[in-house]
Amino acid sequence: xxxxxxxxxxxxxxxxxxxxxxxxxxxxxxxxxxxxxxxxxxxxxxxxxxxxxxxxxxxxxxxxxxxxxxxxxxxxxxxxxxxxxxxxxxxxxxxxxxxxxxxxxxxxxxxxxxxxxxxxxxxxxxxxxxxxxxxxxxxxxxxxxxxxxxxxxxxxxxxxxxxxxxxxxxxxxxxxxxxxxxxxxxxxxxxxxxxxxxxxxxxxxxxxxxxxxxxxxxxxxxxxxxxxxxxxxxxxxxxxxxxxxxxxxxxxxxxxxxxxxxxxxxxxxxxxxxxxxxxxxxxxxxxxxxxxxxxxxxxxxxxxxxxxxxxxxxxxxxxxxxxxxxxxxxxxxxxxxxxxxxxxxxxxxxxxxxxxxxxxxxxxxxxxxxxxxxxxxxxxxxxxxxxxxxxxxxxxxxxxxxxxxxxxxxxxxxxxxxxxxxxxxxxxxxxxxxxxxxxxxxxxxxxxxxxxxxxxxxxxxxxxxxxxxxxxxxxxxxxxxxxxxxxxxxxxxxxxxxxxxxxxxxx
Amino acid sequence: xxxxxxxxxxxxxxxxxxxxxxxxxxxxxxxxxxxxxxxxxxxxxxxxxxxxxxxxxxxxxxxxxxxxxxxxxxxxxxxxxxxxxxxxxxxxxxxxxxxxxxxxxxxxxxxxxxxxxxxxxxxxxxxxxxxxxxxxxxxxxxxxxxxxxxxxxxxxxxxxxxxxxxxxxxxxxxxxxxxxxxxxxxxxxxxxxxxxxxxxxxxxxxxxxxxxxxxxxxxxxxxxxxxxxxxxxxxxxxxxxxxxxxxxxxxxxxxxxxxxxxxxxxxxxxxxxxxxxxxxxxxxxxxxxxxxxxxxxxxxxxxxxxxxxxxxxxxxxxxxx
Numbered sequence: 001x002x003x004x005x006x007x008x009x010x011x012x013x014x015x016x017x018x019x020x021x022x023x024x025x026x027x028x029x030x031x032x033x034x035x036x037x038x039x040x041x042x043x044x045x046x047x048x049x050x051x052x053x054x055x056x057x058x059x060x061x062x063x064x065x066x067x068x069x070x071x072x073x074x075x076x077x078x079x080x081x082x083x084x085x086x087x088x089x090x091x092x093x094x095x096x097x098x099x100x101x102x103x104x105x106x107x108x109x110x111x112x113x114x115x116x117x118x119x120x121x122x123x124x125x126x127x128x129x130x131x132x133x134x135x136x137x138x139x140x141x142x143x144x145x146x147x148x149x150x151x152x153x154x155x156x157x158x159x160x161x162x163x164x165x166x167x168x169x170x171x172x173x174x175x176x177x178x179x180x181x182x183x184x185x186x187x188x189x190x191x192x193x194x195x196x197x198x199x200x201x202x203x204x205x206x207x208x209x210x211x212x213x214x215x216x217x218x219x220x221x222x223x224x225x226x227x228x229x230x231x232x233x234x235x236x237x238x239x240x241x242x243x244x245x246x247x248x249x250x251x252x253x254x255x256x257x258x259x260x261x262x263x264x265x266x267x268x269x270x271x272x273x274x275x276x277x278x279x280x281x282x283x284x285x286x287x288x289x290x291x292x293x294x295x296x297x298x299x300x301x302x303x304x305x306x307x308x309x310x311x312x313x314x315x316x317x318x319x320x321x322x323x324x325x326x327x328x329x330x331x332x333x334x335x336x337x338x339x340x341x342x343x344x345x346x347x348x349x350x351x352x353x354x355x356x357x358x359x360x361x362x363x364x365x366x367x368x369x370x371x372x373x374x375x376x377x378x379x380x381x382x383x384x385x386x387x388x389x390x391x392x393x394x395x396x397x398x399x400x401x402x403x404x405x406x407x408x409x410x411x412x413x414x415x416x417x418x419x420x421x422x423x424x425x426x427x428x429x430x431x432x433x434x435x436x437x438x439x440x441x442x443x444x445x446x447x448x449x450x451x452x453x454x455x456x457x458x459x460x461x462x463x464x465x466x467x468x469x470x471x472x473x474x475x476x477x478x479x480x481x482x483x484x485x486x487x488x489x490x491x492x493x494x495x496x497x498x499x500x501x502x503x504x505x506x507x
Numbered sequence: 508x509x510x511x512x513x514x515x516x517x518x519x520x521x522x523x524x525x526x527x528x529x530x531x532x533x534x535x536x537x538x539x540x541x542x543x544x545x546x547x548x549x550x551x552x553x554x555x556x557x558x559x560x561x562x563x564x565x566x567x568x569x570x571x572x573x574x575x576x577x578x579x580x581x582x583x584x585x586x587x588x589x590x591x592x593x594x595x596x597x598x599x600x601x602x603x604x605x606x607x608x609x610x611x612x613x614x615x616x617x618x619x620x621x622x623x624x625x626x627x628x629x630x631x632x633x634x635x636x637x638x639x640x641x642x643x644x645x646x647x648x649x650x651x652x653x654x655x656x657x658x659x660x661x662x663x664x665x666x667x668x669x670x671x672x673x674x675x676x677x678x679x680x681x682x683x684x685x686x687x688x689x690x691x692x693x694x695x696x697x698x699x700x701x702x703x704x705x706x707x708x709x710x711x712x713x714x715x716x717x718x719x720x721x722x723x724x725x726x727x728x729x730x731x732x733x734x735x736x737x738x739x740x741x742x743x744x745x746x747x748x749x750x751x752x753x754x755x756x757x758x759x760x761x762x763x764x765x766x767x768x769x770x771x772x773x774x775x776x777x778x779x780x781x782x783x784x785x786x787x788x789x790x791x792x793x794x795x796x797x798x799x800x801x802x803x804x805x806x807x808x809x810x811x812x813x814x815x816x817x818x819x820x821x822x823x824x825x826x827x828x
Contacts, residue, residue: 074701089696091689102689103700111680 003065004029004192005050005081005161010059012045019045020056021216027161027209029064032183032193034203034224037213037236039292039460043196046213047163050194051083052076063161082154083163086170088146090138096149097121097134100156124156129185131178144175148182155191162186163194168202169293180206198236198291200229200499212236229500237462237495246439246467247446249486253282256454257334257423262312264295264302272298275312276480278473280423280454285445287469288458289483289494294475296458297339300427304336305329316423330359335421337411339428339458341404345411348400352392355399356381356414380418388413389440405437412444424448424455430464442468462498466491476501519655521776522769526656526664527730529768531556531739533667534722535746536753536764537674538715543755544678545704545711546691550606551591553743554613555716559584559723561617564636564734565624573639573728580720587613588716592709614737621734630735638732639663661729663721668761670718675757687711719743741792748795752802763798770794 006026012019019042027033035043048054050061052070060067063079070076073083090099097118098105106116121134130148138146147167154162164183168176183193183206197203203210204224212219212235219235257280266272273295280286290296301307303314305326314322316332324332338344346355357377360366365376381395390409392402399410408429415421426445430438445468449455458475459465465472472483472490474497483493483503493503535552542549559580566579591609594600625631639661648658678684689697690707697704722742727734745767753760770791778787 073699087695089693089699091692091696093692094689098685099696102685102696103702105682105685107682111676112682112685 002029003027004063005194006062007046007050008060008062010046010049010056010061012049012054012056018216020049023059023213023218025211025218025221027192027194029192030187030190031208032187032195032206034195034197034207034210035213036197036200036203036210036232038198038462040215041213041236042216043213044165047083047165047194047196050076051081051163077154077157077159080158080160081163082157082159082161084147084150084154084165084167086166088150090146090149092139093137095135095137096132096141096145096152099138099149100124100134100153102153104157121152121156124152128152128155128182128189128191130182142175143170144172144178147171147175147179151182155186160190161192161194163196165196166198167195168197168199176202198499200232200236203232204229214238229496233495233499234492236499237491246442247285247470247486249470252284252470253452256280256282256317258313258315259303260313260315262299262302262314263310264298264307265310266298271310272478273302273480274478276478278456278480280456282422282452282454283449284470285449285455285457285468287465287472288456288475288480289462289465289472290458290460290475290498292460295478295480296427296475299475299480300336300339300425300458303329303425304334333420333422335415335424337408337415337424337426337429339431341407341411342400346399346407348398350399351396352385352390352399352402352410353377353381353395355410356384359414360418384413384417385410387417388444403434403437405433405440408433408437408441412441416444416448419451422453424453425458426455427458428460429457430459431461438464462491462494465494474498516773516776516780519652521772523656523660524772524775525765525769526660527768528771528775529765530661530664530667530729531722531725531742532745532749532764532767533761534663534670534718534725535743536749536760537667537670537757538718538722539746539750540674540678540753540755540757540760541687541714541718542708542711543750544684544688544691545708546694547595547602547708547711548606548747549591549712549715550603550747551587551609551613551743552715552719552746553739553741554606554610555584555587555719556723556726556739556743557610557613557617557737558587559720560727560738561620561723561734563720563724564631564727565620567637567728567732568625568633568635571637573637573724576637576728577721577724580724581717584716584720584723585713588712588719591716592712595712596705596708610743617734618736621736630733632733632735636728636732636734638728661725663725663729666721667725670721671757671761678757745791745795748799752798754802754806763802766798767791767794 003026008024010020010023023046035046037043045054049056052073052075055071062068068079091102094102100121101117106113106120118134125132125134130152132145132148132152133141138149147170151162167179171179187193195207207224209221209223210227210232211221212232214236259276259278262273262276263271264273276299288296298307302309305324309322312322313320321329321332342348357366361372366373366380378395385392385395388409390406390413392406399407402410416424424445429441429445433441445455445457457465457468469486471485472494474481474483474494476497479501481497481501481503483490483497497503535556539549539552562583563576563580567573567576569575587609591605594605595602621627621631641659642662642665644658648654678688686697686702687707687710690702690704694704723739726738746764749760749763749767752763774787774790778784
C-alpha cells in the first residue's frame with residue numbers, strides 16, 4: 001500500500017491553547033480515515049493545517065512521500081488536496097454545474113462555453129457515480145445535493161485527497177446513507193478521504209482507520225474492524241477528570257422548574273429539540289452535556305422565551321410560563337447566562353453600570369417613574385461589582401474593554417447578585433475564560449445552588465459538567481437523555497450517550 | 508381637464524418622449540447593477556450623473572464637440588468612482604454613508620465649478636455648448652408609426668439600450684462577469700476559488716461611474732444643451748428603484764427604467780393639459796412607489812414558495828431513523 005498523505009510532528013498553538021500538539025499520522029491511498037474527537041480536540045485545526053488555511057508552528061506535511069508546504073488553500077488544491085467545509089461555499093443563484101466549474105470554466109473566445117461546462121461536469125459526476133442535476137439552480141436543491149456539488153467542485157479540480165469536515169452534520173439520515181455510498185465509490189477509484197466527525201456510529205460504518213484526538217493530542221489510531229464504540233468513546237473522552245470535582249453532591253429540594261415535552265425548531269425550521277422533558281429541583285445542579293449543535297442552544301432559548309416552542313409546557317412553581325415574554329419569564333425567577341457573552345450577555349459598547357441594570361431599570365428603586373434613579377443604580381452596581389470581584393477601572397468603564405472572565409463576572413453579578421432568581425440557566429459559562437476566572441464562575445454557581453436555587457449548566461466541556469453537576473443530562477440529536485446522578489461511572493455513561501445516544505455499550 | 512381626449516395624451520410622441528426620459532435612468536441603472544453584483548449598493552448614482560452632466564458641458568465648450576464632452580464626463584466620473592472605491596475598500600468607510608456624501612459633494616462641487624469656470628449662477632446655457640444631433644435611422648424612419656417612435660433620437664438613446672445588452676453579456680456570459688457576480692452573492696465562494704474580491708469591487712464601482720457618465724452626458728448634451736443646478740433631479744434614485752425592482756437583472760431593471768421614463772413623459776404631457784403641476788411632478792415617484800410595492804409582493808411570494816419547496820425536501824426525508 002502506498003501512502004497518500006502523512007503529517008509529522010505537527011504543532012499549532014493559538015493564544016492560550018495548544019490546538020495541535022506534536023501530531024503525526026499517515027493515511028494510505030484509497031482509504032477513508034476518520035478523525036474523531038470532542039469539540040475543541042483539535043480536529044478542525046489539523047485539517048486546516050493540511051488544507052493550507054493555517055501554517056503549522058512546526059512539523060511537516062508529505063503528499064505521496066514528498067514534503068510540501070502550503071501558504072494558502074490554493075497551494076493545497078494544486079497539490080491535490082480539497083476540503084469540503086461544513087458551510088458550503090456555493091453561489092445560490094448559479095446552477096450546480098456553474099458552481100462546480102466556477103473559476104476553471106471552459107471558455108469559447110471571451111465567453112463561457114456553457115454546453116462544454118455542463119458536459120464536463122456531467123462527465124465528472126458520472127465518473128464518480130454522483131447523482132446530480134447539474135442544471136438545477138443551487139438554492140432550489142436539497143442540502144445533500146449541495147454537498148455533492150461541493151465535493152464535485154473539489155474533484156473537478158483534480159483533487160485526490162478529500163477532507164470532509166463533519167459532512168453528516170447537515171444531512172438527514174437518508175442523505176447520510178447516500179453520501180456513504182458515494183464516498184465508497186470515490187475510494188474505489190483511488191481517492192483518499194479524511195473524514196472529521198464525532199458520531200462514532202457513522203465513523204464505524206464508513207471508515208477504514210480511525211484516529212482519535214483529545215485535547216490537541218493524537219490519542220491513537222485503530223483499525224475500524226478491530227474496535228467498537230466503547231473503546232472509541234473511552235479514547236475520546238479519557239478516564240481521568242482534569243481539574244477535579246468542586247461539588248459535593250447535595251440532597252435535592254423541591255421541584256421548581258418542570259419542562260415537559262418540549263419541541264423546538266432551529267433557524268432552518270428543522271426540528272432541533274424533540275419532546276424533551278427535564279425537572280429542575282431546588283439546591284441541585286444539573287449538567288447538560290453533549291457535543292455542540294445537538295439542540296442545546298435551541299433548548300435554552302426556548303426556556304427563556306427567545307425561541308417559540310412547537311409543543312410542550314414549561315412550569316415554574318406549578319405556573320405555566322411558556323406563553324410569557326422573556327421579561328415575564330425573568331420576572332418569574334429565571335436567570336440566564338448566555339453562551340455568547342459578547343452578543344447576548346452584555347452590550348459591549350455600554351458601561352458597566354448600564355450592563356448591571358437591564359433587568360431592573362424599570363422598577364423601583366432603580367426607576368423613579370420617569371428617569372433612572374442614578375444614585376440607587378450606582379450603589380447597587382458598585383456593591384455587586386465588589387461582591388463578584390469584577391476588575392474594572394470604574395462603573396463608567398466600557399464593558400467591551402474588560403477581559404472575557406471579567407465580562408462573565410459582570411453577567412453573573414447582574415443575574416445572581418440580587419438573589420431574585422430561583423432558576424439559573426448557564427450556557428457554556430466558562431468557555432474561553434482563564435483558569436482563575438473559570439473557577440470563580442463555577443464557585444458562584446455552586447454557591448447559588450447551595451442557597452436553594454435550581455441550576456442548569458450546559459457545557460460542551462465534559463470536565464466542567466463533571467466538576468459541577470449533581471445530575472447530568474446529555475443532548476443527543478435533539479433528545480435530552482438522562483445520564484443519572486454523579487458517581488464513579490458517570491463519565492463513561494455520558495461519553496456513550498454523547499456519541500451513540502445509548503447509556504450502555506455492547507462489547 | 509374633464510373633456511380632454513385620452514387619445515390626445517397617449518400619442519406616439521409621448522412614447523418617443525418616454526424613451527428619451529428613460530435613457531439617463533437606464534444608464535444609471537446598468538451602472539448600479541454592476542456594483543450591486545459585487546455586493547456594493549451604490550447610492551451615489553445620482554451624484555455621479557450630476558458630475559457627468561457638468562463635465563460634459565465643460566468638455567463640450569472646451570473641445571467644441573459633444574464627444575469631447577462625453578470624454579470629460581467619463582474621466583470625471585471615473586475619478587469620482589475611484590474616490591468612492593478608495594474610501595470604501597481601502598479606508599473601510601460604510602458605502603451608504605460614502606454614497607450619500609458623494610451625492611452632497613456632487614451638488615456643491617458642480618455649483619462651485621459652475622461659478623468658478625463660467626461665472627454664472629444656477630444655470631449655464633450658451634451656444635458654445637455643442638450637443639449631439641438626432642440620428643435618423645435609414646429605412647426605419649420611413650416606416651409610419653415605428654419610424655416616429657424609434658427613429659430621430661439622440662445617439663445615446665440607442666446606446667443606452669445597447670448598453671443593456673452589453674451589461675447582460677458581460678455579467679452572464681463571460682468568466683469575468685461570472686466571477687464578479689459570485690463576489691456579491693457569496694464572497695466566501697468567490698474567495699475559495701481564488702477570485703480577487705477587492706479588485707472585482709473596484710471594477711463594479713468604476714463601471715457604475717462610467718455608465719453614469721453616459722447618463723449625465725445625455726442629460727446636458729442631448730435634448731437640452733445646458734447645465735443647471737441639480738439637473739439630475741432624482742433620476743439616480745429612480746435608477747436604484749429600478750435595480751431593486753429588476754432584482755439586479757439587466758432586462759427587468761431596464762423595463763422598470765422604461766416605466767419610470769414613461770411616467771416622466773406623461774407628467775410633462777399632463778402639465779400641458781393644465782393638471783396642477785405639483786400633482787404632475789409627483790407622478791414619477793408615485794409610480795416608483797407602486798412599482799416597488801408590486802415587486803416587493805412578488806418577491807415575498809417567491810420567497811414563500813421557495814421555503815415551502817425546501818420544507819418539502821426536508822420533510823420528504825425523515826429526520827431520524
